[in-house]
Amino acid sequence: MALSNNIRTYFKGTWHQGDLPVMNAADHGSWLGSNVFDGARFFDGLTPDLDAHCARVNRSAKALMIEPTVDTGEMVDLVKDGLRGFTQGEAVYIRPMYWAINGDASGIVPTPEETGFAISLEAIPLAAPDASTTLTRTRFRRPVMEDAVCNAKAGCLYPNNARMLAEAKSRGFGNALVADAMGNVAESATANVFMVRDGEVFTPIANGTFLSGITRARHIKNLRADGYTVHETVLTFEDFHGADEVFLSGNMNKVTPVTAFDDTKYQIGPITRRTRELYWDWAHSDA
Numbered sequence: 001m002a003l004s005n006n007i008r009t010y011f012k013g014t015w016h017q018g019d020l021p022v023m024n025a026a027d028h029g030s031w032l033g034s035n036v037f038d039g040a041r042f043f044d045g046l047t048p049d050l051d052a053h054c055a056r057v058n059r060s061a062k063a064l065m066i067e068p069t070v071d072t073g074e075m076v077d078l079v080k081d082g083l084r085g086f087t088q089g090e091a092v093y094i095r096p097m098y099w100a101i102n103g104d105a106s107g108i109v110p111t112p113e114e115t116g117f118a119i120s121l122e123a124i125p126l127a128a129p130d131a132s133t134t135l136t137r138t139r140f141r142r143p144v145m146e147d148a149v150c151n152a153k154a155g156c157l158y159p160n161n162a163r164m165l166a167e168a169k170s171r172g173f174g175n176a177l178v179a180d181a182m183g184n185v186a187e188s189a190t191a192n193v194f195m196v197r198d199g200e201v202f203t204p205i206a207n208g209t210f211l212s213g214i215t216r217a218r219h220i221k222n223l224r225a226d227g228y229t230v231h232e233t234v235l236t237f238e239d240f241h242g243a244d245e246v247f248l249s250g251n252m253n254k255v256t257p258v259t260a261f262d263d264t265k266y267q268i269g270p271i272t273r274r275t276r277e278l279y280w281d282w283a284h285s286d287a
Helices: 027-033 052-063 072-083 155-170 214-225 237-241 268-286
Strands: 005-012 015-019 036-039 040-042 092-100 115-123 132-142 175-179 185-188 192-199 202-206 230-233 245-249 256-261
Touching: 005 072, 036 052, 040 052, 052 072, 052 092, 052 214, 072 092, 072 115, 092 132, 092 268, 132 155, 155 175, 155 230, 175 237, 185 192, 185 237, 192 214, 192 237, 192 268, 202 214, 214 230, 214 245, 214 268, 245 268
Parallel strands: 132 175, 132 256, 202 230
Antiparallel strands: 005 015, 005 115, 036 092, 040 092, 092 115, 175 185, 192 202, 192 245, 245 256
């Protein structure tokens, strides 16, 4: 579903204006869900960590046994070419994607001889700095590698995210704080999560049940360079009830302050604001 009316689509060697149909009904990707994507951002004329996002979509493809066909450098160049159709003042969501087209004799295992590839560029504004959300628990959990392709940004993982989010919204909350298979906090339904306690920053350790995000890694690096102690560790729900600040980290909006986890309330605190400031400073200095 398109979120805006301003979209450009790269498909079969050409940029097209609009949300172009790219997948056939019998393609393996539409029939059996063998599709992956990544998300990067264009804002203020910048494309921070674009190369990392393009490299990750190729890794995601391999995790789903899809043959990637565009190397990282070429993909970055294609994206930058497509972005020339937007103004520097627009914020654009960048989605490169692959899908399998054919399967083996069983129909189930994708085969490498043909791969679908497209890039969708969609104008979507960044949220305002103080645009916040609230969290609640959900009965749904993050899977493990033995259950699902947790090492890929794969479309087939998102129905689980959707039911987490729908459950949270049905209770009047904006998002869900999600457990891993052991019952410890993994992330939210849509993004990685950080908490602050006594001036130090904590985030769930990447244990293979969730995608450890590119923006997450950038925040950790920026905060440590700024003198903050950042712990990647096992965190419980009680830890979050005892936090001073909580924020989400995702590519769509970079930093999203959290103002409540069930009946625990938070202020949008100084470290949350500093994390956002550091990201913008880094993005402009890296241009």
